[in-house]
Amino acid sequence: MDVVQIVFWCFAGWAILSALLCVTRANPISSALWLVSTMFSLAGIFILLHAEFIAAIQVLVYAGAVMVLFLFVIMLLNLEETPRDWNRWMFWLAGAGLSILLAAQLVALRGYSPQRLANEFSSMPSPDPGLVFPEGAVARQAVEARGVVGALAEPLFQGYLIPFEITSILLLAAVIGAVVLSKKRL
Amino acid sequence: MLLGPSLAVSAILFAIGVAGVLIRRNAIVVFMCVELMLNAVNLTFVALSEVHGMGGQIMVFFVMTVAAAEAAVGLAIILAIFRHTQSVDLKSLNLLKG
Structure with a gap:
C-alpha cells in the first residue's frame, strides 16, 4: 500500500x-x-x-x-x-435498515475497474483500457499542456457552452424565487 | 488506482445521507443531508472523470450550481414555513393530511 x-x-x-x-x-x-x-x-x-x-x-x-x-x-x-423522542425507535430502525441495504447495493460497485469495464465493452480478449477509453489519456495530456484550469475551461466554454448559459438563467430564477419567498410584503 | 475505493466511499456517504433524510425531523438537518448526498454524487463524478475524461468534472460544476440554487430557494421556503408554524419540525407540517 x-x-x-x-x-x-x-x-x-x-x-x-x-x-x-x-x-x-x-x-x-x-x-x-x-x-x-x-x-x-x-x-x-x-x-x-x-x-x-x-x-x-x-x-x-x-x-x-x-x-x-x-x-x-x-x-x-x-x-x-x-429532546430525542425514543418512541420513534421504529423510524430509526427502518431508516437505518433501508440505508444499510442501499449502501450494500452501492458498495458492490467497488469492484468496478477500468480493466473490467473495458473487457465488457470490447470484443477483444483483455484489451488495454487506455485504448478503449482514450478520453482519460486525452484529459491528462490537456492538463499537462494547459494546466488544471485551462484543461477544464476549454470544454466548459466550447462543448458545454449552452448548458453553462442556461445555468445563469437557473441562478437568476433562484435569486428571484428566494427574494419572493422570504420577503414579507412585496 | 483509487477508482473502486472512491466509489465505495461515495456509496457509504450517499447511504448516510439517505438515512438522515429518513430519520431526522428537523427540516434544516434534512436539507443538509440532501447536500451530503449531492457531495457523494460529486465524488463519483470526479472519480470516474480520471478514466472517462473531463466531462465528469464539468458535471460537478453544474451539480454545485444547482445545489447552490436549491439551498437558496429551500432555505427561503423553510423561513416561510417557520413564519407560518413557528417551528421547523416536519411533524408540524400536516396541512395536507385529510
Missing part, C-alpha cells in the same frame, strides 16, 4: 465519521459544522483524484458560501435543541 492510498483512507475515514456525526447530532449547529468537516475531507479526496480545481471550488463554494447560508438561517430561526 503506497502513501497515496494511506492518505486516501485517512480522508475517507474522516469523511464517513463526520457524516455520521452530522446525521446523529441533536443540535443543528453542530450538525452543520460536522457537514463542513465532511466537505473539507472530500476536498482532500478530490486532490488525490487529480481534480485540484474542483477541490478549491468545493472549499470556496460548498464549505464557504452554502454552509454559511445554512448557519445564518439556523441562527435566524433561533432553534432550541429538541
Whole structure:
C-alpha cells in the first residue's frame, strides 16, 4: 500500500465519521459544522483524484458560501435543541435498515475497474483500457499542456457552452424565487 | 488506482445521507443531508472523470450550481414555513393530511 492510498483512507475515514456525526447530532449547529468537516475531507479526496480545481471550488463554494447560508438561517430561526423522542425507535430502525441495504447495493460497485469495464465493452480478449477509453489519456495530456484550469475551461466554454448559459438563467430564477419567498410584503 | 475505493466511499456517504433524510425531523438537518448526498454524487463524478475524461468534472460544476440554487430557494421556503408554524419540525407540517 503506497502513501497515496494511506492518505486516501485517512480522508475517507474522516469523511464517513463526520457524516455520521452530522446525521446523529441533536443540535443543528453542530450538525452543520460536522457537514463542513465532511466537505473539507472530500476536498482532500478530490486532490488525490487529480481534480485540484474542483477541490478549491468545493472549499470556496460548498464549505464557504452554502454552509454559511445554512448557519445564518439556523441562527435566524433561533432553534432550541429538541429532546430525542425514543418512541420513534421504529423510524430509526427502518431508516437505518433501508440505508444499510442501499449502501450494500452501492458498495458492490467497488469492484468496478477500468480493466473490467473495458473487457465488457470490447470484443477483444483483455484489451488495454487506455485504448478503449482514450478520453482519460486525452484529459491528462490537456492538463499537462494547459494546466488544471485551462484543461477544464476549454470544454466548459466550447462543448458545454449552452448548458453553462442556461445555468445563469437557473441562478437568476433562484435569486428571484428566494427574494419572493422570504420577503414579507412585496 | 483509487477508482473502486472512491466509489465505495461515495456509496457509504450517499447511504448516510439517505438515512438522515429518513430519520431526522428537523427540516434544516434534512436539507443538509440532501447536500451530503449531492457531495457523494460529486465524488463519483470526479472519480470516474480520471478514466472517462473531463466531462465528469464539468458535471460537478453544474451539480454545485444547482445545489447552490436549491439551498437558496429551500432555505427561503423553510423561513416561510417557520413564519407560518413557528417551528421547523416536519411533524408540524400536516396541512395536507385529510
